[in-house]
Amino acid sequence: xxxxxxxxxxxxxxxxxxxxxxxxxxxxxxxxxxxxxxxxxxxxxxxxxxxxxxxxxxxxxxxxxxxxxxxxxxxxxxxxxxxxxxxxxxxxxxxxxxxxxxxxxxxxxxxxxxxxxxxxxxxxxxxxxxxxxxxxxxxxxxxxxxxxxxxxxxxxxxxxxxxxxxxxxxxxxxxxxxxxxxxxxxxxxxxxxxxxxxxxxxxxxxxxxxxxxxxxxxxxxxxxxxxxxxxxxxxxxxxxxxxxxxxxxxxxxxxxxxxxxxxxxxxxxxxxxxxxxxxxxxxxxxxxxxxxxxxxxxxxxxxxxxxxxxxxxxxxxxxxxxxxxx
Amino acid sequence: xxxxxxxxxxxxxxxxxxxxxxxxxxxxxxxxxxxxxxxxxxxxxxxxxxxxxxxxxxxxxxxxxxxxxxxxxxxxxxxxxxxxxxxxxxxxxxxxxxxxxxxxxxxxxxxxxxxxxxxxxxxxxxxxxxxxxxxxxxxxxxxxxxxxxxxxxxxxxxxxxxxxxxxxxxxxxxxxxxxxxxxxxxxxxxxxxxxxxxxxxxxxxxxxxxxxxxxxxxxxxxxxxxxxxxxxxxxxxxxxxxxxxxxxxxxxxxxxxxxxxxxxxxxxxxxxxxxxxxxxxxxx
Numbered sequence: 001x002x003x004x005x006x007x008x009x010x011x012x013x014x015x016x017x018x019x020x021x022x023x024x025x026x027x028x029x030x031x032x033x034x035x036x037x038x039x040x041x042x043x044x045x046x047x048x049x050x051x052x053x054x055x056x057x058x059x060x061x062x063x064x065x066x067x068x069x070x071x072x073x074x075x076x077x078x079x080x081x082x083x084x085x086x087x088x089x090x091x092x093x094x095x096x097x098x099x100x101x102x103x104x105x106x107x108x109x110x111x112x113x114x115x116x117x118x119x120x121x122x123x124x125x126x127x128x129x130x131x132x133x134x135x136x137x138x139x140x141x142x143x144x145x146x147x148x149x150x151x152x153x154x155x156x157x158x159x160x161x162x163x164x165x166x167x168x169x170x171x172x173x174x175x176x177x178x179x180x181x182x183x184x185x186x187x188x189x190x191x192x193x194x195x196x197x198x199x200x201x202x203x204x205x206x207x208x209x210x211x212x213x214x215x216x217x218x219x220x221x222x223x224x225x226x227x228x229x230x231x232x233x234x235x236x237x238x239x240x241x242x243x244x245x246x247x248x249x250x251x252x253x254x255x256x257x258x259x260x261x262x263x264x265x266x267x268x269x270x271x272x273x274x275x276x277x278x279x280x281x282x283x284x285x286x287x288x289x290x291x292x293x294x295x296x297x298x299x300x301x302x303x304x305x306x307x308x309x310x311x312x313x314x315x316x317x318x319x320x321x322x323x324x325x326x
Numbered sequence: 327x328x329x330x331x332x333x334x335x336x337x338x339x340x341x342x343x344x345x346x347x348x349x350x351x352x353x354x355x356x357x358x359x360x361x362x363x364x365x366x367x368x369x370x371x372x373x374x375x376x377x378x379x380x381x382x383x384x385x386x387x388x389x390x391x392x393x394x395x396x397x398x399x400x401x402x403x404x405x406x407x408x409x410x411x412x413x414x415x416x417x418x419x420x421x422x423x424x425x426x427x428x429x430x431x432x433x434x435x436x437x438x439x440x441x442x443x444x445x446x447x448x449x450x451x452x453x454x455x456x457x458x459x460x461x462x463x464x465x466x467x468x469x470x471x472x473x474x475x476x477x478x479x480x481x482x483x484x485x486x487x488x489x490x491x492x493x494x495x496x497x498x499x500x501x502x503x504x505x506x507x508x509x510x511x512x513x514x515x516x517x518x519x520x521x522x523x524x525x526x527x528x529x530x531x532x533x534x535x536x537x538x539x540x541x542x543x544x545x546x547x548x549x550x551x552x553x554x555x556x557x558x559x560x561x562x563x564x565x566x567x568x569x570x571x572x573x574x575x576x577x578x579x580x581x582x583x584x585x586x587x588x589x590x591x592x593x594x595x596x597x598x599x600x601x602x603x604x605x606x607x608x609x610x
Contacts, residue, residue: 021452028400035442036438057481058445059479060478069545073477116437118370162371193374255374
């Protein structure tokens with residue numbers, strides 16, 4: 001066991017002393033602030049910031065690296081890691097904004113909202129809300145609405161990838177022996193891996209077009225290596241989608257990700273079910289307009305068909321589950 | 327020392343890290359591998375493909391869990407929800423032991439997602455050992471702590487890294503995941519003799535060994551896990567095996583990952599040293 005050395009007496013305003021438990025906490029907070037501090041425009045440690053000035057006295061230099069240079073290794077590695085994680089989870093947003101704007105946005109987002117989770121999987125969870133704040137539009141103008149749609153869609157894909165799947169409820173259960181005496185009072189929920197999105201742009205088609213382009217580039221990669229003398233042309237981005245109200249469910253089936261377009265009525269019905277509204281109320285929420293005075297029975301029949309067909313499909317897709325299960 | 331209390335008295339041989347680019351190869355070809363090491367955090371999810379793949383792997387192979395976010399050295403309290411998730415995974419994999427790093431990386435619930443070295447102080451050793459004991463008692467599985475690569479040293483340190491490692495594992499009564507590549511990287515970055523490190527650790531506590539590749543820069547070395555194991559690291563590995571005995575060994579390859587066969591072949595090089603030591607022990 002190493003010998004314990006005498007501890008010097010603490011001075012007020014002195015640097016955090018990791019030789020006590022309270023000091024250890026302050027020591028780590030000081031270093032973490034410097035490690036997570038934004039880099040300079042040149043991608044180096046900002047030595048003059050308060051965070052760096054507090055942390056640098058804790059770090060020993062050696063014969064090859066100064067204390068700032070040693071701290072900088074962690075500072076750079078931190079930003080490489082978190083930026084990579086966001087790039088990986090939001091490729092379509094990146095393509096829409098362009099690399100430079102996406103990186104500026106990602107750096108601002110991460111500086112404002114550093115990771116609060118043990119896993120990088122959750123790093124982008126706050127990005128859609130971050131984009132929606134008026135003061136953050138400088139990174140997305142003139143495509144702010146599209147950027148928010150893309151961020152929401154791509155975050156929904158993260159959720160669909162590994163969220164839980166509850167035992168699906170068969171449609172027959174709604175009408176069969178398991179159903180309560182009044183099915184209208186039944187409360188259902190949707191699968192946790194499913195996200196309902198009301199969007200202003202048909203971003204699903206844009207994302208699909210990007211993935212298709214990526215696959216083509218991947219297929220062609222051997223050819224490109226063989227012809228390395230030829231100048232590589234930057235792949236052309238698919239055109240940005242034009243505004244068009246779009247309702248989508250992003251979900252998982254057999255461990256593959258899907259997005260399914262919905263009509264507005266189905267979207268409202270599913271949203272109401274997921275919010276915990278009883279079945280009968282959810283069905284009426286789906287159709288906010290009153291029945292027409294002329295031939296109301298036709299509209300009633302149409303609405304019944306939407307509900308019947310919807311539940312059959314959602315049951316087949318395994319989207320519905322009993323409420324109360326986690 | 328193939329089996330000891332810190333690896334659940336197992337004799338696991340040579341494993342490789344389970345990585346996404348190899349999933350299809352492993353599931354379709356079912357190659358012979360002694361065991362796979364998984365990154366626990368990649369499977370601490372509620373559903374989907376990660377758990378589906380893991381369950382298929384578990385039908386065919388032995389799996390050991392290795393974590394990257396427990397941060398035994400962080401001054402923060404251990405997160406109970408995190409531990410509950412981890413315990414659920416431990417039950418699923420039946421890992422005979424579990425490892426994570428002797429480092430810190432989070433403060434007040436904010437995560438750097440890095441493995442930052444400890445200030446080697448007695449107070450830090452006490453706090454770290456206390457957290458290791460808490461985690462072990464909750465998870466009810468043997469724990470081993472891994473020495474990390476480092477690029478920084480602190481004025482506050484009161485002992486060497488290997489003294490700190492010994493101090494922590496004795497106080498916590500836990501095992502060591504001895505990463506010989508990390509010892510090499512840190513020895514080059516801080517100019518110490520890596521053999522002194524190997525010779526100083528308590529061989530009875532070594533539950534597992536890591537080997538890996540790294541990247542050399544002009545004035546420091548980065549632990550990148552993107553190359554084959556270099557000769558000086560193999561030499562250190564040989565020294566570790568000579569001192570500790572044949573021990574479960576794992577090759578880490580996390581970036582620019584080559585084919586499964588290439589990774590497997592690199593890992594299998596360690597059998598040369600393991601078999602030689604076994605032969606020597608048999609003759610003795």
